[in-house]
Amino acid sequence: MSRLPVSSPVDTETYLALQGLLFAEARLLDNEQYEDWLDMLSDDVHYYMPMPVRYQRDEKENAARALDANIFNDYKDQLKLRVSRFRTGFVWAENPQNHLRHLVSNIEVFPGEIDSEWRVLSVVTVHRNRLDSEEHRMIVSRTDTWRTEGDQVKLAERNMVFNHAVIPDSNLNIFF
Amino acid sequence: MNELDINHLIDNKTGRQSRLIFHEKQIYELEQERLFGRCWLFLAHDCQLPEPGDYFRTFMGEDEVLVIRQKDKSINAFLNTCTHRGNRICKADQGNARSFVCSYHGWSFGADGSLVGVPLEEEAYHNQLDKSKFGLRKVARVASYKGLIFGNFDPEAPSLEDYLGDIKWYLDVWLDAMPEGSELIGTTQKIEYAVNWKMPVENVCGDGYHAGWAHAGVMTVAASMNVGLSVGNTDMDASLGASITGMNGHSVLAILDGYAGYAFYPDPSRAISYLDTNRHTAIDRLGEFRGRNLWGANQNITIFPNLQILPGLNWLRVYHPRGPGKIEMWTWAMVEKEMPDDLKQMILDNVCRTFGGAGMFDNDDGDNFVASTRLNQGWQTRQQDVYWNMAVDMGKEHSRPEMPGVVSEGLVCEQNQRYFYRRWQEVMSAQSWADIPNYNGLEEARATEQR
Ligand code: FES
Ligand SMILES: [Fe+2]
Numbered sequence: 106m107s108r109l110p111v112s113s114p115v116d117t118e119t120y121l122a123l124q125g126l127l128f129a130e131a132r133l134l135d136n137e138q139y140e141d142w143l144d145m146l147s148d149d150v151h152y153y154m155p156m157p158v159r160y161q162r163d164e165k166e167n168a169a170r171a172l173d174a175n176i177f178n179d180y181k182d183q184l185k186l187r188v189s190r191f192r193t194g195f196v197w198a199e200n201p202q203n204h205l206r207h208l209v210s211n212i213e214v215f216p217g218e219i220d221s222e223w224r225v226l227s228v229v230t231v232h233r234n235r236l237d238s239e240e241h242r243m244i245v246s247r248t249d250t251w252r253t254e255g256d257q258v259k260l261a262e263r264n265m266v267f268n269h270a271v272i273p274d275s276n277l278n279i280f281f
Numbered sequence: 282m283n284e285l286d287i288n289h290l291i292d293n294k295t296g297r298q299s300r301l302i303f304h305e306k307q308i309y310e311l312e313q314e315r316l317f318g319r320c321w322l323f324l325a326h327d328c329q330l331p332e333p334g335d336y337f338r339t340f341m342g343e344d345e346v347l348v349i350r351q352k353d354k355s356i357n358a359f360l361n362t363c364t365h366r367g368n369r370i371c372k373a374d375q376g377n378a379r380s381f382v383c384s385y386h387g388w389s390f391g392a393d394g395s396l397v398g399v400p401l402e403e404e405a406y407h408n409q410l411d412k413s414k415f416g417l418r419k420v421a422r423v424a425s426y427k428g429l430i431f432g433n434f435d436p437e438a439p440s441l442e443d444y445l446g447d448i449k450w451y452l453d454v455w456l457d458a459m460p461e462g463s464e465l466i467g468t469t470q471k472i473e474y475a476v477n478w479k480m481p482v483e484n485v486c487g488d489g490y491h492a493g494w495a496h497a498g499v500m501t502v503a504a505s506m507n508v509g510l511s512v513g514n515t516d517m518d519a520s521l522g523a524s525i526t527g528m529n530g531h532s533v534l535a536i537l538d539g540y541a542g543y544a545f546y547p548d549p550s551r552a553i554s555y556l557d558t559n560r561h562t563a564i565d566r567l568g569e570f571r572g573r574n575l576w577g578a579n580q581n582i583t584i585f586p587n588l589q590i591l592p593g594l595n596w597l598r599v600y601h602p603r604g605p606g607k608i609e610m611w612t613w614a615m616v617e618k619e620m621p622d623d624l625k626q627m628i629l630d631n632v633c634r635t636f637g638g639a640g641m642f643d644n645d646d647g648d649n650f651v652a653s654t655r656l657n658q659g660w661q662t663r664q665q666d667v668y669w670n671m672a673v674d675m676g677k678e679h680s681r682p683e684m685p686g687v688v689s690e691g692l693v694c695e696q697n698q699r700y701f702y703r704r705w706q707e708v709m710s711a712q713s714w715a716d717i718p719n720y721n722g723l724e725e726a727r728a729t730e731q732r
Contacts, residue, residue, distance in 0.1 A: 156638070158468045164376045174467030176638045178630050182547070186502055190641055195497035211610065235648070250436045270374075271609060275474035275647025277639035 114225070115214045121223050123214050126258060129216060131207035131229070134280055140187040142280070144180060147259040153178045154245065154265035154281065156272075176267060176277065185278075191278070198276055204234035205279060211246075221253040222261070229281055233274065238260055241274040243267075245281040287311075287710040288731075293703045296670030296695065302705075303477040304657040306358065309605040315709050316586050317342025321424075321431040321444045323588040323599050324348045324614075328428065328464040334392055335685055340601040340609075346420060347371050349392050357393045358432045359417035367372065370417065374469065383637070390417050427456035428463060437714045446684035447721040448531035451582055454575045455592035458563040461618035466596060467629045470612045470637045478587060478602040479705070480650035483669075485591075485598075486532050486583040487524055487697025490671070495649060499641040524694045527687035527726040529719065530585035530704025532697040535575060542579040542593020545642075548633050551624050552577075559619070570683045580648045583697070585704050589614070596632045606654050609627065610705055612637060668709055669702070671695035681725045687723045700726075707731070 126145070133142040146152075155173035180189070190196060211228040217222075226248055233241045250262040265281055283300035286578060289430055290299040290308075302308055325337045325348050335350045338361060344359040347370060359372050368385040370377075381395060382389040389398035394417035399410060420432040424441035428450070438444065445452070456463050484491065493500065526532035536542075540556065543549040556577040564572030579593030587600045597618065601609045616625045627629040635642045657663040677689040687697045711717045 156468050156470050159372070159374045160376050161373045161378075164373070172467050172626075172629060174470050174612075174629065174637065175633050176470070178633060183634060186547075187641065188496045189502045193498040193501045195501060196497075196645065197495070198644065236652075270471065272470070272472040272638040273474075275472070275476075275651055276644035278644050 113139065119223070120212075120214045122258070123223055124212050126251065127209045127212060127225070127227055131209050132261075134207050135205055137191075137205075139280075143181070143188060145183060145260055146184065147254060147261040148181055150181050150184070150260055150262065151265045152180070152184060152265075152280075154267050157267055158269060159270060176272070177265070177281075187280075193209070196278060197233075199278055204232070206232040207281075208232070217250055217252070223251045223258075225249040225251055225281060231279065231281060233279070243269065243273065243281075247281070286355055287706060291702050291706050293528075293699050294673075295707070296668045296673045297666050298669065298702060300400065300663040300665060300667055301480065303654055304605055305412075306605055308709075309602070311709060312602070313342045316705070317344075317434075317602070319433070319435040319708060319714065320586050321422075321438065321584075322582070322586075323432045324356075324423070324430045324432045326391065326428055326465040326597075327425065327430060329375065330356070332377060335375075335378055336371065336378060336392075337375045338371055338373065339599075339611075341420065341434065342602060343604075344434075346370070346432065347417075348396075348423075348432075351393060356430055357394060358391075358420035358422050358423050360420070362418070363388060364396065365417040365570045377690075388415075393474060393484045394419055409616055420478045421462075427453070429456070435714065439714065439719075443719075444529070445531070445584070446719075447528045448533070448582065448584060450685050451525070451533045451535070451575070451580060452584075452590065453592065454567060454580060455570050455615060455617075458567055458572070459559065459619045460562070460566075460619045464616060464618050465613040465645055466616055466625055467614045467632070470633065472610045472612075472638050472643075473603065473607065474610070474647055474651060475513055475607050475653045476647075476650040477605055478600045478608045479701075480581065481608070481646070482587060482589065482600055483698045484646065484650070485533055485534075485581050485589050487526075487532060487581075487695060488700050489522065489524075489694070491646075491649075491691025492692075493508055496642055496645045497603070499635075500647065522690075522692035523684075524689045524692060524696045525686040526682065526700035527723060528685070528700075528721050530621060530701055532581075532583045532700060532718060533686070534579075534581035534692055534697060536578045536692070537574040539574050540575045542577055542591075542595065544579075545594070546627070548627075551627060552561070555624055585703065586708075594632070594636065595628045596636050596637075607704050669695040669698040673699070678723060685721060687726050703730075 130145055153175050154177045155175050208230040209227050213226040215224040228246045231243045246266045248264045249260060251258050252261040290302050297328055322341045324339055330337050330350045333350050333352045337348045339346055343541045346358045347361040348358045349585040351675050363370055363383040364387050366385060368383050370381045370383055371435045380389050387400040388396060394416040420434060421432040421436045424431055426445060445691055492598045521639055522536045524534055543552040545553060582590040595614055596612055598612045614629040616628055619690040634640060670671050678687050707717055720726045720729045
């Protein structure tokens with residue numbers, strides 16, 4: 106990631122507009138309105154989250170020699186496939202409906218590479234409660250590119266850092 | 282827990298099992314001692330630590346070990362624990378180091394495990410510490426088979442080659458079809474969840490039965506989006522499959538059409554053209570049957586007790602137990618070295634999408650195993666037996682001249698699971714390796730059957 110200035114230089118109106126998009130997105134995901142969520146994504150969206158590895162600090166460069174395994178490395182087709190799997194009604198782990206809440210915070214907005222784009226940083230905390238008291242909380246930091254397309258602003262790229270050394274749940278039937 | 286108790290827990294004649302084997306701490310501890318303490322356990326693939334000083338931190342059962350490439354390129358493995366007060370020596374997942382310095386009092390150990398430095402050795406120990414006695418505790422045996430590195434805590438265990446026995450014939454379909462051999466790619470996908478370690482192993486080892494129902498969601502969209510299911514020139518037809526075991530508890534669930542491993546690839550054509558181009562090489566090296574029928578098809582290979590290798594679907598997985606009710610499951614993508622880079626990347630992505638943390642198949646399985654484990658906390662519940670008794674007395678087991686092991690037709694057949702637990706019982710009830718029977722094919726398997 107290129108170095109970003111300390112404070113967000115965009116005006117309040119832009120900031121609030123993008124913050125509003127992130128909150129709306131969180132609401133759609135919580136409510137399982139996945140088709141509406143897909144509409145928020147550009148057709149060439151790249152949605153990816155590598156599995157982290159712990160190296161000694163002085164060895165981080167060495168890390169580059171390993172190919173990432175990605176928990177997600179999806180384009181729109183794959184995201185649609187995940188949604189249509191869910192819609193079959195045969196994903197037993199999601200029935201009954203589970204408690205799912207996306208808490209979005211640490212939002213910062215920067216101008217993008219080109220005029221019609223913004224780089225948006227955020228952190229999402231995902232709370233899941235399935236059977237009885239079984240609870241899982243996951244924290245993912247996100248670097249997004251949001252892009253103006255006509256009268257909409259769409260998510261064109263989401264680069265996620267999974268802030269856990271081990272995936273702490275038996276499934277990730279969710280989006281971050 | 283004595284031998285008699287172990288024998289009562291499982292009855293392979295009827296497929297009955299006590300649910301205690303998924304719950305009791307005492308049984309779990311005996312597994313640590315007798316199973317994980319005695320069997321050859323997967324440590325790493327050669328390609329993950331190519332250079333001297335390269336290391337990889339992993340587990341053998343619950344024991345944390347550090348696998349290190351030596352100056353002479355051989356591999357050693359050590360308990361990842363300091364011989365002074367027991368602190369962890371290495372906290373990184375992998376990397377390269379000339380020595381490992383303990384973060385507690387600063388003892389340092391060489392890549393060969395020897396204790397090389399002790400702070401204040403003169404002032405505090407008055408040079409009376411015999412450093413040669415305080416090297417890292419070495420894993421008794423380390424050996425590799427065509428790139429797969431295994432460790433064994435038991436000096437009395439058979440050689441790795443003998444331990445693997447006839448399963449090598451199936452393993453070679455991935456390890457030896459192409460001249461350059463195989464490799465693992467991608468960083469380690471690690472998932473922790475609340476299951477007994479045997480649940481996912483028995484599932485992948487033989488359970489074709491669950492696929493149509495547990496995975497109905499992803500199977501439906503795969504079919505409706507025309508993703509695979511019909512690849513190459515054949516359909517992925519379960520009637521072409523076979524369940525193959527015996528083989529000292531190792532097993533294979535195999536589809537025999539030479540292509541079906543790529544059935545779940547959104548665009549299998551890249552893989553199909555690689556298979557078609559290289560089919561003659563595979564046939565030259567493996568013979569007609571394996572080269573044509575197995576190479577490129579899917580095989581679920583289980584190496585007893587906790588390693589699974591799935592050529593075709595292209596993932597390798599090891600299950601690290603974390604107490605009777607929890608595991609850490611580690612997965613990598615498998616490729617052949619000769620594959621073009623874009624195909625390797627496609628395989629890696631597809632593995633992650635199907636069998637990783639957000640894998641659309643894995644995500645159907647997890648909660649079934651969790652519940653089958655968790656419910657045993659009920660005292661009444663765990664007095665109820667469970668069964669692997671599908672077609673148990675129909676005499677489906679037979680031999681086939683073209684393939685080793687005990688064979689049953691079809692993927693929906695609980696034979697492999699029964700043999701997995703037969704092995705579990707044999708290893709768990711034996712005092713030493715001398716008491717553990719050795720069998721590969723049907724006749725040997727029958728002759729060595731206990732009781
Ligand atoms: S525990 Fe390692 S130096 Fe003391
Ligand atoms: Fe499954």
